[in-house]
Amino acid sequence: MTINSEMLAAVLFIVFGIVAVFLGSAYGFDSLSQPGAGAVPVLAGVALFLLGIAQFLNAIRAARGGEILPAAFASGEFRPLLLILLAIFAFAVMVVPLGLVPALAALTFIAWFAQKGGRRWEIAGAMVTTIVLMVAIFKYGLGLPLRLFGAGF
Structure with a gap:
């Protein structure tokens, strides 16, 4: 049986549900009359x-019934998915030690290659726009205590 888009969505619901229960239980549930x-x-x-279990069972029933469900990923869609995930991971790893500006630059640079047909010179404009907007919103607009560059800047 191949994994179709319905099954993949169901698995994501199940995983996020388990993670939410695990993380939420650390805060204390208390009781239904006085919830924590x-x-x-x-x-x-x-x-x-x-909901994930119900959707997964429904997807299995549909697949066994001969219903044609779209595939979860076409072969050409893995590259953009991996690049976007890598860009987010790079941002998360870089933002604290190196600062907001280098982390946003890395995020934009890596994520840029997830699209097809983008011109190389456009990356500079996207990078500058992203950095200016995010610094304006999060550093100055919301006043979050983010360092723009690494230690000493």
Whole structure:
């Protein structure tokens, strides 16, 4: 049986539901009459998990019934997916030690190659625009204590 888009979405619901229950339980559920801080994440996680199970069973039933479901990924879609995930990971790893500007530059640079047909010179414009907007919004607009560059700057 091949993994189709319905099954993949169901697995994502199940995984996110389990993660929400796990993380929410660390905040304390308490009781239903006086719920704690972890009650909403735990209940939302359980709901996601149950919806994921229902969707997975529905996808299996549809596949066995001969219904044609779209494939989860075409062979050419893995490169953009991996590049976007790599860009997000690079940002997360770089933002604290190197600062916001280098992390945004790396994010934009890596994510740029996920698209097809983009001109190389456009990356500079996208990078400058992203950096200026994100610094304006998060550093100055919201006043978040983010360093723009690494230590000493």
